[in-house]
Amino acid sequence: MVGAIPRGSVSTYGAVARAAGLPGRARMAGRALRESPKEMKLPWHRVVGAGGKIVFPRTTVNHREQARRLRAEGVVVKAGRVSREAIVDLEQF
DNA sequence: GAACTGACTGTAA
């Protein structure tokens, strides 16, 4: 689950979907997150695209917000990408 | 039910 992503690490949509037993539903994962109210306090910002790249255009607030929060957790965000080291495939959960 | 659409991904030019 997204909430299982350890602080200071990020994962990918595909990985999340797989972990949920839904291979090939990467998009659905993103959709789910989008619909999920923040009251659920899900660390949606710890979910990025494959290779650790942020899916939103860098001009959007979403992108800024995500990058900002990730950096706040110690994740290195550079040019709309997170350090590959910070990415966890979520396979261990 | 066809046609779009999208918080995706991998391959190719």
Added chain:
DNA sequence: ATTACAGCCAGTT
């Protein structure tokens, strides 16, 4: 490194 494109699947139109 950037851009294009084709699979992908579920929800909308």
